[in-house]
Amino acid sequence: MAGVRFSGVTKSYGSTTVVHDLDMELPDGSFTVLVGPSGCGKSTSLRMLAGLETVTSGTISIGDRDVTHLAPRDRDIAMVFQNYALYPHLTVRENIAFPLRATRTPRAGALKRADEIADSLGLGNLLGRKPKDLSGGQQQRVAIGRAIIREPSVFLFDEPLSNLDAKLRVETRTELLQIQRRLGITSVYVTHDQEEAMTLSDRMIVMRDGRTAQAGTPLGVYANPVDTFVATFVGSPKMNLLDGEFTGETFTTTSGFEITVGVAAARGPVTLGVRPDDLMPVPAEDGDATVKLIELLGPRAIVTLDVRGAELTSVVEAARLTGLAEGGRVTLSAAAGAVHVFDRESGRRSVGANTDGNDTSR
Incomplete structure (x- = not known):
């Protein structure tokens, strides 16, 4: 060997x-x-x-x-x-x-x-x-x-x-x-x-x-x-990416949609990355996002969301589907510490979740 x-x-x-x-x-x-x-x-x-x-x-x-x-x-x-x-x-x-x-x-x-x-x-x-x-x-x-x-x-x-x-x-x-x-x-x-x-x-x-x-x-x-590139290539469904800016713990997309991320992050124009498993839709009549499709896969479901013309994906445990229905309105939040922030021009990552893995890029 x-x-x-x-x-x-x-x-x-x-x-x-x-x-x-x-x-x-x-x-x-x-x-x-x-x-x-x-x-x-x-x-x-x-x-x-x-x-x-x-x-x-x-x-x-x-x-x-x-x-x-x-x-x-x-x-x-x-x-x-x-x-x-x-x-x-x-x-x-x-x-x-x-x-x-x-x-x-x-x-x-x-x-x-x-x-x-x-x-x-x-x-x-x-x-x-x-x-x-x-x-x-x-x-x-x-x-x-x-x-x-x-x-x-x-x-x-x-x-x-x-x-x-x-x-x-x-x-x-x-x-x-x-x-x-x-x-x-x-x-x-x-x-x-x-x-x-x-x-x-x-x-x-x-x-x-x-x-x-x-x-x-x-x-x-x-x-x-x-x-x-790596963020969207590795992982299925792929990572959600949105352009916008942070104000405290709130991320506002370029279309004016807000996502609560639970942690203060970089300021200025950035690209926010959220894995579908970390994006949480909550039923709300005044929500800005609409449930477009629910695909049930046994213990979990893939929920496709329309956010002012942009399409996002969330993975939801079947037990948490109560209140979610196709055509229904929702608000969105991301698990604290689970967001990734990328420079909007270069696409390079600046902030993100921690891991025990040792990574190198060349």
């Missing part, structure tokens, strides 16, 4: 630069998720680590080795793709054993090790089946087993769950996390799904335009976003 380090890594295609001077250090045994919108450079960064893309400048290290210019086979990594890439003519046992057979490991030893790994992945009763006879989740576990059998220093995952339906994604995500925790192998995982990033990672790196927007623990990034 080994840690991973990117030092000033840049990737350009002609005059177009897709990754800019990227610095990141991933500790030995960590599970790091690179997350961001399409085109942010996360997959390119992973492919440079794998040796599938050349590095324009900078260095990539695995442990104490500079692997910047090494061929993929010499980097001691294993990669699991979105496409399972299983051999259709081989059985589950043979697919898992293939990397050992390719290195001339005796057949009996390779198949025995494949059986052990298959059992640990819940595939013990499927060893004789071909890929076409497996579900999507089972095929993905075979692909993971094929990666595990190599006992690499680093696991690389390129959106491996994208082809699965919602139920299988959750189940396979749990299995994947348990496998990584059990093996303790440094893992780097790419996804555009921020919920997947939050649940899988012990370290999350949010990327934007080929750069690190913010890095830290999932809780730290969620609770202390460094700017409005």
